[in-house]
Amino acid sequence: MTTERPSRPSGPFPAAVTVDLVILTVREGALHVLLIERGNEPFRGSPALPGGYVRPWEGLDETALRELREETGLDGRRLHLEQLRSYGAPDRDPRGRTVTVAYLALGPDLPVPVAGTDAHAARWVPVARALGEGFGLAFDHAAILADGVERARSQLEYTTAATAFCTEPFTMSELRGVYEVVWGISLDPSNFRRKVTRTAGFVVPTGERRAMESGRPAALYRRGPARDLYPPLLRSSEMTASG
Amino acid sequence: MTTERPSRPSGPFPAAVTVDLVILTVREGALHVLLIERGNEPFRGSPALPGGYVRPWEGLDETALRELREETGLDGRRLHLEQLRSYGAPDRDPRGRTVTVAYLALGPDLPVPVAGTDAHAARWVPVARALGEGFGLAFDHAAILADGVERARSQLEYTTAATAFCTEPFTMSELRGVYEVVWGISLDPSNFRRKVTRTAGFVVPTGERRAMESGRPAALYRRGPARDLYPPLLRSSEMTASG
DNA sequence: GCAAAAGTGTTATTATTACACCCATGA
DNA sequence: TCATGGGTGTAATAATAACACTTTTGC
Structure with a gap:
């Protein structure tokens, strides 16, 4: 909180x-998004964004x-991780008032979530499908995902975030592929x-090359x-919309 | 919420x-920011950002x-109003766990907050002073304000938000002054x-002119x-740093 | 050699920058 | 008429867009 309003009875209520x-x-x-399958009501069995309660001693970033x-x-410190925005429609969770703080994480093609301690049915789903008709994402997660994708698109414009999608070392084609996808x-x-290459500090050449399936090896x-x-x-x- | 974690005891706790x-x-x-003076502990008497509790039936934007x-x-619908980001460090409020969703509002030189129902000592403060040494903004409001100012600066780059600072009708100088300030x-x-003028839809000329203190009248x-x-x-x- | 992809170069177009100079008004 | 912004024009620079062309590999 921050501002009490003694003149108006509107104290804190639990959320x-x-x-x-x-x-x-x-x-x-x-583009894929990591989704889990809900094991409890509401939306039991529905796909949803991973997430969980903030613990009493945790900051939001920590959570x-x-x-x-x-x-x-x-390790989130090796990924691009940033707060996206918060969602708090009063009816967004039928069990009661909840406010969620969404975060956006961008990473390379991870070895599928199996390493997680309790990765209950986590899987990669193409964003196009997750946002498509009848996919049935739980809660307001379709809106959150849409906002996340839009933020990612925007980040590619103004920041070097695209490199977060690449496994190092990467080729220029791979980086370009991120933008294209x-x-x-x-x-x-x-x-x-x-x-x-002309943007100082965007990428640094390793001096190595990698042979591709066909064609000249890429730096x-x-x-x-x-x-x-x-x-x-x-x-x-x-630049060019050359299909 | 969204994801229960039955394997780990971390249910919801009130915030x-x-x-x-x-x-x-x-x-x-x-650039000025609207601050109030806190009437209650903690930080009684300290300047703070206006704000208040989200009510049970309200969405965040509504609040x-x-x-x-x-x-x-x-009327917020006539101002530029957007969600900024959320802050939830566990110790940000000594009274207990609180999470705040910060919003950024940009408006013309408002007739000073007096119209407000309970505008307890609200006043405009130069941002430079509010963020200066020893000003003593309550809670983590200095960080929130700094983020808001940075967001506003960025908005001026990519959006037409600068017009929100101007009282209509406005002159080109006034709009430019917003950017400069x-x-x-x-x-x-x-x-x-x-x-x-070459950005379609940024501003529309009224055809009128306004005599200035000196010099040619401005469109x-x-x-x-x-x-x-x-x-x-x-x-x-x-463009030019001809300061 | 041929296909394929990497990588270089060149030109046209557009946007930005710097600044000269004219316009319209009050004093 | 002068001082003071408002407003127009123009040339140099920089960034972008389009695309021809060369290089290096696997087969």
Whole structure:
């Protein structure tokens, strides 16, 4: 709280606070989200975003990190993890008033959540399907997921977050593929390369090369220290929509 | 909530949920924030962001709108109002666990909060002072305010939010002044004008003019329908720092 | 050699920047 | 007429977009 309002009877009332995670990755040429299957009512059996209650002694970020570790076995400090926004419609949970703080995590194609301690039926689902008709995401999770995807798209414009989707070391094609998959458009390879390599600190070449299935071997890169992109890499300027 | 975790005893525990408002305006050539003076412990007598408890039947946006109306007497639907982010450090309120959802409101130089029903000692404070040494904002409100200011700066780059600071109708100078005050830099008047007028829907000319203290009368404009700026008006590209 | 993908170069277009200069008004 | 912003024009620079072309691999 922060401001009492003695003149108006509106003191604190108990609410449950949770953290839900929108964990995105790029797999098989499509954006995927990590979903679990609910084991309890309400929405028993429905797919849902992983998440859980904030514990009394935890900060919100801490809860997000813990949930991420529990659900995926991954160290959140090595992923892109940021608070997305909060959702608190009074009827969002039929059991009672809950407010959830959503977090967005971006990571490379993780070895499927099996490492998690209690990864109950966690699985990767293409975002297009999870947001499609009749998929039936629990609660308001479809809206949260949609917001998360939009945030991810925007992050690709102004930050180096795309590298979070790549397993190091990665090729320029792989990085470009992230943009293409997340934005759903095609980018001109040569213009993309120029943009990335000329942005100081976006990627650093390892000097190594990797042979591809076919064609000339590609140079390998790692994430650079830069976090922000200037100038940004705007999707509306669609470099090239060469299907 | 969303995910129970039967294997781990971590059920819901009561937390108070509040909404705090970062209400910004431009006055006398400086960015100001609306602060109240706390009447109760803790931080009794300290300046703080206006805010209050979320009521049982309210959504978060509703609470923000209600608080805005109560504190300033203004209709939030006519201001730029958006969720900023949430803060939930376990020790942020000594009375107990609270999570606050901060909102950012941008408005023209409001007729000082007197209209509010219970505007207890609400006043405009220059942001530079509120964030300065020894000002003593309650709770973690200094961090929230800093985040709000940074968000506002960023919004000016990518959206037409700057018009929210202007009283209609406004002149090009007034709009430019908003950018200069919020960003703390000087902009080249002619380049700024070109940028604004060439962005479809940013502003619409009224056809009227207003005589200034000195010099040629300035054309008047109103907010246009556009919400996003493309291309953006980036502050790093500092048009001109002719300060 | 051929296909395929990496990578380089070149040009046209657009956006940004800097700044010169004219316009309309009050004093 | 002068001082003071408002407002227009223009040229240099930088970024983007489109696309031709060369390189290096596997087969």
